[in-house]
Amino acid sequence: MRKIFNKWIDNYFSNEEVILLLVLLAGALGVILYLGQALTPVFISIILAFLMQGMIIWLKEHHVPHLASVMLVFTFFIGALLSLLLFIMPLAWKQSVNLFNELPGMVTQAKEVLLLLPQQYPDVFSEQQITQIIDLTTTELRKLGQMVVTYSLSSITGLVALLIYVVLVPILVFFFLKDGSNLVRWWVSFLPQKKAMLTQVWTEMDQQIANYVRGKVIEIVIVGSVTYAAFTLLGINYAALLGIMVGLSVLIPYIGAALVTLPVALIGFFQWGWTNEFWYLMLAYGIIQALDGNVLVPLLFSEAVNLHPVSIIIAVLVFGSVWGFWGVFFAIPLATLIKAILNAWPKSHAFVQDDRSAETK
Template sequence: MLEMLNRWYQRRFSDPHAVSLIALLVVGFVVIYFFGNLLAPLLVAIVLAYLLEWPVSKMVSFGLPRVASVILVLTIFVGLMLLACFGLVPTIWTQVINLIADIPTMFNDLQNYISHLPEAYPDVIQPQMVKAFIDTLQSRVLGLGETAVKGSLASLVSLATLAVYLILVPLLLFFLLKDRDQMLASFSTVLPRNRRLTNRVGTEMNEQISNYIRGKVTEIIIVGIASYITFSLLDLRYAALLSVATGLSVLIPYIGAAAVTLPIFMVALFQWGISPELGYLMLAYGIIQALDGNVLVPVLFSEAVNLHPVAIIVAVLVFGGLWGFWGVFFAIPLATLVKAVWNALPSNDLEDDAVEESSN
């Protein structure tokens, strides 16, 4: 057993460049795991820098100075964000309030419907089963109410954090875009000299992450707009709120689409009941999800979708458990990073050589 482990170690980590690569990954993991909350504004700024580097580079290629390009792109970006906040957020907030106000009515209708099931299906459903289910449902609703109260108290702290982000993130974003080359050069001076594999993996992942962030933002916008148009045409309540939820659900591959289906179905069920309108809505929603998964995702993430769905789901669970939202958001790039690192490590198959020598 020890000999086998020693051969595996020699096969994978005999190159000092491989040791440097693994050491840098371990240091990065430790820093983000233990200091991720402190570095959150920097992480947000880095994500936005990846998103905005493409238009900045395009303007620079047209002859505009980099500083002027950064200022222009940031001005347009901030303007679009303010337009979205003042145009979309009030509508969503109003629909959230209306949904919360309608929840008691929805809950009572659900109780009445369930309580009459024993009369409709006496051979299948017993009254004791219905009573137990309603009691459990009531306790869960009370638990959700307590959680909402605690969340409202914690939101005061979140507002203070948001105020800090609104100041720090734009400043960090400006300097990350403006002084990108100088920062990268300074960072390279502290890296180990044996970094041939690190440079190879870093170059690959830099392009992967850049394409992934731009693609993910594009996917969110397209899916959200398509969902809003569909929900509005079918006259579904809370169309803006549910379309935003559908757009953001693409952040979590596979799991997000399944999670957002339930509230859409429940809202439609309470609005129309078991009717053709409910069927039309779920059919249209299914078409949107099918087009997203089979057309939009392959176009936007032609390299990332080479990962097996099981690998993506495992990456979401593992990295989401480690780093929360950021782990979920970067689950696919992180899984790609693991794959790229494994492929980059040396693989001198000593065992096969030994077999060939013995056969000779």
């Protein structure tokens, strides 16, 4: 057994590039785990600059100078950031506060509906079960209220952090856009001359991650905007809040759409009941989800890596539990990185020959 294990180690871990790759991955993981909170503005700035790099490349291909391309793209970024901070987020926050204030009335309406179930379906529901459900819901809402109060008390600290991000992130984004190529060359200069495996992994990952991240941001914007427009036309309350929720739900493949259906249906039901307006709402929501899954996703991610749905779900669960929102956002790129490493991992010729000889026998 020991001989077999040693042979496996020699075949897969004797290459010096493998050791280098493992050291780099371990170093990156250590930086994220121990310095991730302090370096969050840097990581956010790198991601934003990476998203806008395609626009700069397109402008340069049309004979626009590098600095002029950077200034045009950065101006667009500042405009989008100001729109988010001055219009979208205040509207979503206002609707969130209104929703929280109306929760007691919704709970009362839900109680009236639930208490009718034992009368209509006595064989399925008992009055004790309904009472337990109502008590559990009331307890959870009280916890939610305490959470909101706690957050409001600590909002001063959050406001200071937000102001730091608003000032620091745009500055970092500008310099990453302007000098990103020079920074990459500087970091690469510290690597050994022999780095064929690293080059293969980087080449495979660069285009795929770029396509995925940019495509995912475009998908969030399109789905959220279309949902907000459709819900506003239908007249449902909290259209902006629901539009943001539906837009962000595309971050979690297969699961996000199912989870966000519940608040959409509940708000529609509490506003209209079992009326035609409610079914129009659910029909519009279903059409948006169908178009997203069958038209928009294939169009945006036609060049992205093809992963099995089971691999995607496992990646979302694992990386989401480790790194929260960013783990969910980068779950598919991280799974793609693992796949690229496995594809580039050097294999011993002797090991391959032994396998072929065994298959021949």
